[in-house]
Amino acid sequence: MGDRGICGLKVGKLKQVQNRLKCPKCKHLMRSPVQAVCGHRYCADAITDEGMDCIACKEEDEDDVPHLTRSSVNPDPAMSRELNKTKFNCRWQPCPEKMLLPDLIKHMESDCQHREIHCDQCNTQLPASAMDKHLKSQCPKRRVVCESCKESVPNDQIEEHKNRECIGSTQLCISCSARIRDTDEARRKHALTDCPVGWSDGQPCPFGCGPVSNAKEHRQEYVALHTDRLLAKAKSRAVQCSEGQEVGDSGAVGLEPSASSVSTSQMEMKIVEDVFDKAELVYNLEKFGYPEHPKQTSDPRGQAEFFERMRFSRIAPDELDKQRDVMSKKLAVTYRAMEPFMAQMQRQYEELSAGDAVYKELLCAMSLKEVRICDLDRNISLQEVGSSDGTLIWKIPFFKERTTSTDYEPVLYSPLLFTDKFGYKLSAVVYLNGQGRGRGSHISLFARINKGPYDAALTWPFKNKVSFTLMNQSSPSDHLTRHIVPDGSSQFQRPTQPTGQLFGFEQFCPKDDLEPKGFLKDDTLFVKVQVAKSALF
Secondary structure (H helix, E strand, O other), X not given: OOEOOEOOEOOEOHHHOOHHHEOOOOOOEOOOEEEOOXXXXXXXXXXXXXXXXXXXXXXXXXXXXXXXXXXXXXXXHHHHHHHHOOEXXXXXXXXXXXXXXXXXXXXXXXXXXXXXXXXXXXXXXXXXHXXXXXXXXXXXXXXXXOOOOOOEEEHHHHXXXXXXXXXXXXXXXXXXXXXXXXXXXXXXXXXXXXXOOOOOOOOEOOOOOOEOXXXXXXXHHOHHHHHHHHHXXXXXXXXXXXXXXXOOHHHOOOOOOOOOOOOOOOOOHHHHXXXXXXXXXXXXXXXXXXXXXXXXXXXXXXXXXXXXXXXXXEEOHHHHHHHHHHHHXXXXXXXXXXXXXXXXXXXXXXXXXXXXXXXXXXXXXXXXXXXXXXXXXXXXXXXXXEEOOOEEEEEEXXXXXXXXXXXXXXXXXXXXXEOOOOOOEEEXXXXXXXXXXXXXXXXXXXXXXXXXXXXXXXXXXXXXXXXXXXXXXXXXXXXXXXXXXXXXXXHHXXXXXXXXXXXXXXXXXXXXXXXXXXXXXXXXXXXXXXXXXXXXX
């Protein structure tokens, strides 16, 4: 659903969407939001490789406008969660649907009957609900069948086809499925010189001429010779039948057996010679009007007529019995050849059944271990509680070692803090090298409300003041303290995930002041987080 020049997501009733959910660059709903060092949020694709100055800072007339690059922004999972939990209107009018963002994206891309799609044939853009009617009766590129020749052509070319290309009434060749004119001359020409069935380059000629390099040229050049041999064989068989002799291949005159096994009722007249070698045919040449060898059969027209008449021949009953016996023997051989494979398949099936039983046992054992892991996680969570009276003092050792390491981002998470035994569950997070606007110059200190065991019995949103204190180890009267007063925003709502959204200070204390002013001593910091006992409002 990408729109050129738009990095965000188009939704309906955009004016009703809060501005903080829109990308400052494209003015549409943010897609894969990221947060810049100045705190403003953009679509992930809004930040190009070349970078750009922060548009939101310019609009707010900030003195210090940061230059944003892909490396200077970070994904904003909190904003992503908020977007995914908000309902928006469908962009396609007049669709009335309003749903959560993940469902809405799927709806707008594939389900909405009002969405605009392109016709694959004419590239016209129209609503999805009108596409079927368009393809059946309106698309200028739709395929239509010519009433004369039955060819399928585009609708906008049908008149040109009728004026220039149409060959009139046609029919399908039952052998090669080619469409030919519905005239005697066209059928004879196709059967004698054009139809490829029964002829292949490099294979023996069905009339005993040996291998041919170009089957098409050979059949056109030797029409008269092939006709003479065919008539000689047919006449020889007719004489044998009249004398009561068994008809066999000895009646052939210079005609080698062919590899085809298709009867005359299924093939066109052009391969009737192949039928001579695979079925015992009884021909009555007197009935066909050819008592003697006809001199005019070198003419293709006469040869085609002869082929057509010979299609009315009959297969001798004895030959049917022979063919049935042959087929029975071949089937028996085939069944014997299949027996080892059937046994092998049975063994494989038994092995798969045994493996399936083992898999089910492992799955059951894994489920039991998952239950055990959940119990252990719960026990560990209870043991990691740092305080249950609303005040947490957090010791952070090895400060310099952590801030100078390049192997990982120095982000630390505090033990759990409960406001009381059955109260709110919080924790603190510190970025030793800073986050956002404080990256590289300050330490950033945040807190978050986590999902607790007694949330259902508590009052929401969270309304207690939270105090952050960086303890001065040289002069207790010079502690650095800052406060957060809840404002009812999403960070202070009842959490639905194990961990909530961060709130706090990106620029809590300059790193250069930590050691000179006594906050950092023996490479250790002490942070105090305190939650007020009662709500502010």
